[in-house]
Amino acid sequence: MALRFYNTMARKKEVFKPQKGKRVSMYVCGITPYDASHLGHARCYITWDVLRRYLEFSGYQVTFIQNITDIDDKIIRRAHEQHLDPKTLSKKFSDQFESELARLRIKPADQYPKVTENIPAIISMIQQIIQHGMAYEQDGDVYFEVKKFKAYGTLSRQNLNDLIQGKRVEHGEKKRHPEDFALWKQAKPGEPFWKSPWGNGRPGWHIECSAMSTKYLGNQFDIHAGGQDLIFPHHENEIAQSEAASQKKPFVRYWLHNGFVTVEKDKMAKSAGNFMTIHEALQIHSPQSIRYFILSTHYRHPLDYSEKALEQSKRSLESIYNAIDRLEKTMKKQTVNADSLNGPVEMRLQAFIHAMDDDLNTPLAIAALFQLRDYAFQQLEAFQKTKTSDTLLSLYEAHRTLVQLMDVLGLQQQTKTKASVSKEIKEQIEARERARKNKDFKKADAIRNELLQKGVVLEDTPEGIQWRSDS
Numbered sequence: 001m002a003l004r005f006y007n008t009m010a011r012k013k014e015v016f017k018p019q020k021g022k023r024v025s026m027y028v029c030g031i032t033p034y035d036a037s038h039l040g041h042a043r044c045y046i047t048w049d050v051l052r053r054y055l056e057f058s059g060y061q062v063t064f065i066q067n068i069t070d071i072d073d074k075i076i077r078r079a080h081e082q083h084l085d086p087k088t089l090s091k092k093f094s095d096q097f098e099s100e101l102a103r104l105r106i107k108p109a110d111q112y113p114k115v116t117e118n119i120p121a122i123i124s125m126i127q128q129i130i131q132h133g134m135a136y137e138q139d140g141d142v143y144f145e146v147k148k149f150k151a152y153g154t155l156s157r158q159n160l161n162d163l164i165q166g167k168r169v170e171h172g173e174k175k176r177h178p179e180d181f182a183l184w185k186q187a188k189p190g191e192p193f194w195k196s197p198w199g200n201g202r203p204g205w206h207i208e209c210s211a212m213s214t215k216y217l218g219n220q221f222d223i224h225a226g227g228q229d230l231i232f233p234h235h236e237n238e239i240a241q242s243e244a245a246s247q248k249k250p251f252v253r254y255w256l257h258n259g260f261v262t263v264e265k266d267k268m269a270k271s272a273g274n275f276m277t278i279h280e281a282l283q284i285h286s287p288q289s290i291r292y293f294i295l296s297t298h299y300r301h302p303l304d305y306s307e308k309a310l311e312q313s314k315r316s317l318e319s320i321y322n323a324i325d326r327l328e329k330t331m332k333k334q335t336v337n338a339d340s341l342n343g344p345v346e347m348r349l350q351a352f353i354h355a356m357d358d359d360l361n362t363p364l365a366i367a368a369l370f371q372l373r374d375y376a377f378q379q380l381e382a383f384q385k386t387k388t389s390d391t392l393l394s395l396y397e398a399h400r401t402l403v404q405l406m407d408v409l410g411l412q413q414q415t416k417t418k419a420s421v422s423k424e425i426k427e428q429i430e431a432r433e434r435a436r437k438n439k440d441f442k443k444a445d446a447i448r449n450e451l452l453q454k455g456v457v458l459e460d461t462p463e464g465i466q467w468r469s470d471s
């Protein structure tokens with residue numbers, strides 16, 4: 001089966017064919033850094049990170065761009081409330097976001113363009129739209145004239161007449177028609193502004209993504225992804241602006257959208273006040289548990305947040321890490337020469353690929369990982385009994401494939417060697433082993449729990465005690 005994605009534009013799964021052979025151009029709408037990012041954001045960026053990793057795993061070369069909206073109404077308002085310069089406020093939250101992305105093992109984008117650093121590209125795109133007769137200036141503002149763009153509403157499956165029904169231009173608004181949207185806004189007193197052919201002002205929100213995506217990826221590119229709440233009006237407007245400016249269709253070949261994170265079935269949102277920030281989540285859970293939790297539901301479905309689900313994710317991950325550790329320990333003393341996969345491993349690898357090819361079905365891909373883990377355990381037992389070179393080869397292949405596929409999902413474990421932990425922890429591990437040998441299980445358990453508090457996980461396996469740091 002070929003790689004297929006659910007294209008929001010087509011409302012169905014389509015075979016993925018990039019414009020240029022094995023090169024993929026990809027854009028994801030970034031954050032507006034006016035507050036801490038929450039698990040809804042984590043889901044979005046982890047999902048598209050896995051898409052990017054999987055494309056790379058499948059042999060594609062990916063150029064990945066993600067913008068930062070470092071000036072907008074919310075930033076200006078929040079900065080004003082906190083008596084901060086908007087730039088200082090947006091920098092604080094975008095720096096925080098950047099370090100959270102790194103902790104969540106999200107591979108960095110090739111570029112993180114910022115609005116304030118791309119004003120000339122934005123102005124020139126607005127000028128092109130005006131030249132093509134689809135935007136007008138009105139008293140220092142510039143608006144996109146929606147009626148002029150025949151395909152408006154195609155992505156969100158809305159009819160222009162339905163959209164404008166009952167709407168009118170409100171008193172004090174400068175636009176000609178209620179459906180028109182701002183490309184450029186005249187500066188209000190006390191707001192940051194840039195010089196433009198229409199006077200001092202700043203860009204509307206939607207234009208930045210059109211200007212910055214095409215600046216780095218060209219007028220037409222392969223994948224545009226984001227949360228499903230962006231389909232309308234943001235992505236609809238991006239299409240209108242980009243195609244009006246370049247006169248080329250389609251602006252984007254594949255539109256991909258991820259679902260919401262819900263809390264007891266309500267959407268997690270700043271406005272609803274029911275959100276957990278990434279920062280808070282990382283204080284209680286490991287980055288891998290958060291990733292696993294997010295990937296255990298298909299990206300287009302709603303994902304319901306609960307502590308129980310996160311705990312379950314942690315335990316599931318542990319069992320795969322445990323398998324990898326045991327394989328490593330057994331293989332350490334052996335030498336293996338192999339580069340071709342044997343049948344049983346290949347079969348499970350193909351199950352993983354088949355799931356991911358089908359619109360990134362991560363829950364099924366994870367199920368394939370567990371099958372591989374089970375196979376690894378069987379082979380481990382067989383090897384311990386027979387010590388044949390065939391079973392050793394199977395162990396080697398199962399291990400290599402397990403590690404590789406965990407990496408595709410960004411779930412690889414962070415192992416610390418004994419040498420890198422403090423002397424105190426080393427002593428505790430030894431004390432626990434002594435307690436176990438003396439059959440003082442109460443004491444052994446107490447030490448284990450103390451270590452757990454410090455983020456050190458101990459596991460007793462047939463090969464002896466294994467441990468790792470969970471941070």
Ligand SMILES: [Zn+2]
Binds near residue numbers: 028209
């Ligand atoms: Zn955008």
